[in-house]
Amino acid sequence: MVEGEGQALSRSPRVAARQAEARRRILEAARLVVSEQGFAAAQVAVVASIADVATGSIYRHFPSKASLFSEMLRQVCRRELEVVRAILEEDGRSAAERIGDAVTTFVDRALRGGGLSYAVIVEPMDPDIDQVRLDARAGLAAAFARVIKEGIAAGELGDQDPDIRGAAIVGAFLEGVVAPLAARPVDAARRDEVGREIAAFCQNAVTGAAATRGSGT
Amino acid sequence: MVEGEGQALSRSPRVAARQAEARRRILEAARLVVSEQGFAAAQVAVVASIADVATGSIYRHFPSKASLFSEMLRQVCRRELEVVRAILEEDGRSAAERIGDAVTTFVDRALRGGGLSYAVIVEPMDPDIDQVRLDARAGLAAAFARVIKEGIAAGELGDQDPDIRGAAIVGAFLEGVVAPLAARPVDAARRDEVGREIAAFCQNAVTGAAATRGSGT
DNA sequence: GTCAGCTGTGAACGGTGATTCAAATTGGAA
DNA sequence: TTCCAATTTGAATCACCGTTCACAGCTGAC
Structure with a gap:
């Protein structure tokens, strides 16, 4: 390692x-x-x-080539993870607020970043490098999971599996970033729109009525 | 093409x-x-x-090699897309129900499928093949977007951007599938759990209180 | 000022694996 | 049955790139 x-x-x-x-x-x-x-x-x-x-x-x-690119990717991912974590760990705000904010911020930064985000999130290259990507996703998911867990403990959120939901949040906003990028450059207005929609999506996802385990389908 | x-x-x-x-x-x-x-x-x-x-x-x-694997992938993706579409287009059920069902079904099939799903969803290989993957995701997203649009028109769902939310749903369940697969083989109980959680997640995401455009943050 | 080692250089090497092709085989038509 | 064209074969070819290495240029120490 x-x-x-x-x-x-x-x-x-x-x-x-x-x-x-x-x-x-x-x-x-x-x-x-x-x-x-x-x-x-x-x-x-x-x-x-x-x-x-x-x-x-x-x-x-x-x-080796792999180690060069792994390190580069790791740096980039670490930075994003830190930004997201900082927001998720802010005191005195509800879990839902923090999650919404973290998502908005991530999406905004990624869409500004352009090509790099695209490559980092989805473009494949080499098993070693893929591992970095998976780790980064796991790190993000864990950060969200922790907030969800806190929300549940505080009675703010219904009973739910924090790990699965955390991963789903990460998937939702990564896809939200990739889909627009695959198409074309994104202007500022669109960027806001995407950020707001996905944030709302994720907030609903953890706070909604069906949040309670087993009440689905 | x-x-x-x-x-x-x-x-x-x-x-x-x-x-x-x-x-x-x-x-x-x-x-x-x-x-x-x-x-x-x-x-x-x-x-x-x-x-x-x-x-x-x-x-x-x-x-060429690329065309062989592209075609294979395209077939696999088409089949999954058809299954999901069939559920999403069923008559006489609410949009949220259909979405939940489609998600559960997709996750279940994918987790059973094991390695293939993993490879199809995330493993990299070649730009040509990546294109197939992106198309498949776009197709899934569009199918969900349509249902969301119907839900909005029917007054069942709040005002929201169907395309963005559709993509987010796809991201959420794909990540939900990948995260467990990356770890280890998944048993039946876990499969159900994951399916239920992600379905609930997605249903909430489109039906929740913050579903209305601009009410986020 | 000189010398011993680092450090930088970039052409050459080697492995990998897709693609080709000349020869062999096969199948069908007459 | 015979013959021709289409098909199959798999070893040879070829391209591509990561990696190495013999050499040249520095640098700092004495």
Whole structure:
């Protein structure tokens, strides 16, 4: 699980700084390529040329292509997860409010992000990388599940399975993001509309009348 | 868009029948491989050996690997879409009931299906194939959107954007299917549980209090 | 100023797996 | 039965890319 550092075993602080900088440039290039061309175009040589280093140099910083892209993806996902978590953990608001807000925020950010979100959410590439994606989804789902659990404990929400509902929320807003992106660039108005609709969708989903276990069908 | 037939230009009906049979065997082999090993293991040579034909023969029936797997996937998706549509179009039931039923059914079938569903829903492989996946999702979303629209027209559901909500429903149940499958085989009890929870989730989502446009946040 | 190691380079390598093709086989028509 | 065209075969071909490596250029230490 622990990502390797390539073989860079730096000595002096100056050298270490230079290496860190190169590493950052490479990761940034990778992000750029993926967000503009998708994973399909993400070849090591392309990343190298954009980062303005030789192909071989990539391997001084990352042990393999998969580890490079995994790390890039992990960074991106971590950031989004943190944003969502921060909202979900705010004090003094109802569970439903927090969920609605988190969803709106995620959707808005993702739709602004454009291609990267699309690639991150659905575009396939490699089992290693898929694992990162699955982890990210699981992390998001867990965050929502926790809030649902709190809501149930507080008597705000009916009895329901927090894990399944958490996953369903994640699925709902990811699909809400993907569907528009697959079509075309999304303008600001549409972005708001999508965010509001999906937030309402998710809030209803956990607060609605049929929220109580077993009352369905 | 129209899928090629390889170069089979058959003459006699007997020959045509034999070819159709070979085609079917190949598609079936492809389905088998994907459902047992996933797309990762889906090599042309493997499919050929399972279908009991030579590698080269595959190319007499399909112009490329991508077209073979696209077609296989398209068939599988079409079948699921038909099942869901049939339920959504039943007369004399409320929109919410139909949606709940459709979701339960889809989830149940998918969880029984095991690996194939997983591969179809999330496992990556090739842009061509991804397109089939996206089309399938869009088709499902459209079917749900139609029912939501009817529900709104009938005054059963509050004002909401049917397209966005349809997509969100699809996302919710697909994620509901994937999350358990990623973990481990799912037993019958769990299958029911998941189906019921997600159905309730989706029903609430469209019927709930915040269903009315703009009342969110 | 010189030297020993890092570090960067990018052409060459190698593995993988889709696709092709020349030869063999088959099936049907005459 | 004989012969021709269509079909099948599967080994060879080919393209694509990730990865390596021998070499050149630096860098910092002494």
